[in-house]
Amino acid sequence: MIKKYALIGNPLAQAMSKEFFDEYFAKKNINAQYELLELEEINHFPRIAESGIFSGFNITIPYKEKIIPFLDFLDKTAEKIGAVNAVKTKNGKLIGYNTDAYGFEKAILPLLKSEHRNALILGAGGAAKAVKFTLKKLGINSKFVSRKKSENNLCYEDLNAQILENNTVIINTTPVGAVPNVENCPNIPYQFLTQNHLLFDLICKPQKTLFLQKGEKMGANIENGLKMFYGQAIKSYKIWQT
Numbered sequence: 360m361i362k363k364y365a366l367i368g369n370p371l372a373q374a375m376s377k378e379f380f381d382e383y384f385a386k387k388n389i390n391a392q393y394e395l396l397e398l399e400e401i402n403h404f405p406r407i408a409e410s411g412i413f414s415g416f417n418i419t420i421p422y423k424e425k426i427i428p429f430l431d432f433l434d435k436t437a438e439k440i441g442a443v444n445a446v447k448t449k450n451g452k453l454i455g456y457n458t459d460a461y462g463f464e465k466a467i468l469p470l471l472k473s474e475h476r477n478a479l480i481l482g483a484g485g486a487a488k489a490v491k492f493t494l495k496k497l498g499i500n501s502k503f504v505s506r507k508k509s510e511n512n513l514c515y516e517d518l519n520a521q522i523l524e525n526n527t528v529i530i531n532t533t534p535v536g537a538v539p540n541v542e543n544c545p546n547i548p549y550q551f552l553t554q555n556h557l558l559f560d561l562i563c564k565p566q567k568t569l570f571l572q573k574g575e576k577m578g579a580n581i582e583n584g585l586k587m588f589y590g591q592a593i594k595s596y597k598i599w600q601t
Contacts, residue, residue: 363412364599365394367404367426368419373538373564376417379592401425408446408453415599416446417592420534423459423485430455440492442485445595456598459489462591464497467559470582471497471528474555478528479504481545483512486561487532499528504547515546523551529574531560536568544569554578563588 366376380393398404401422407413408429418426423442427433430443431452437443443455478494478501480487487503494501508514513522523529529547536544552558558574561584571581 360390362391362414363394364391364415364417365396365407365413366417366419367396367398367401367407367422369397369399369421371395371397371419373534373562374419375563375588376419376592379589380596383592383596398422401429404429408448414448415595417595418444418446420484420486424488427455429453436460436492440488442488444485444489444591445598447599447601456595457489457492458591458594458598459486459587460493460496461594462587462589463490463561464493465590466582466584466586467493467557468497470557470559470580471499472557475499475528475557477501477526478530479513479518479522479526479547480530480532481535481547482532484532490530490532490561494528501528502526518547520548520551523548523556524553527553527555528557528559531558531562531568531570534562536560536565536570537562538564541565542569544573549573549577552577552579554580556580557582560584561587 377393377395384391426443433455437455437457440457444459445456447454478499481504483503483505503512505512556579558579558581560568560571562568563584566583575581
């Protein structure tokens with residue numbers, strides 16, 4: 360019997376999940392299929408889940424937080440983070456997990472240096488929550504940066520030389536700069552970046568976003584989201600199999 364899995368999100372123009380899992384299943388000789396399901400509304404999810412066709416799901420923008428009310432249980436990590444990017448169906452129940460945190464930790468850990476004590480997280484959605492959770496685990500202080508200022512968030516207009524000097528890790532968790540809008544980048548003062556900075560972009564397509572290009576030009580160390588993506592994807596499949 361062929362097991363089926365799917366990615367839930369909107370839009371899915373830059374999604375690599377089907378490509379990855381098709382290759383992974385073929386290489387491992389696994390009898391499974393993977394689909395992309397671009398949902399206009401998360402309210403359509405229960406109908407898909409109740410069909411019984413799928414054994415598991417990945418969840419991406421903009422539904423990592425919105426999916427939670429439709430699930431029966433959350434594992435401890437997903438509950439602490441407040442965001443889900445993997446769902447397992449078991450005995451008719453839907454269980455939510457967060458493998459983004461696992462993938463991000465595996466990807467960023469080899470890049471961290473002693474000067475990387477404070478971080479700015481661009482965005483404040485589900486992926487940003489997983490990043491913050493991981494940074495706290497690694498002993499790195501972090502702040503969200505979003506378009507609107509709040510008690511716990513900076514806004515882009517706040518960023519200046521002093522703030523960038525104090526925060527040598529900058530992670531883009533937004534879709535700004537992803538395919539097809541590759542000419543865009545987050546609105547930060549790139550002129551204040553130095554070789555002490557680490558710029559990490561969760562985007563995989565393109566492999567070097569304008570955000571990363573501008574950081575590299577200033578001497579910063581850069582990393583895209585590919586290693587994080589591979590890590591969270593394999594972790595998701597292991598969860599579906601348990």
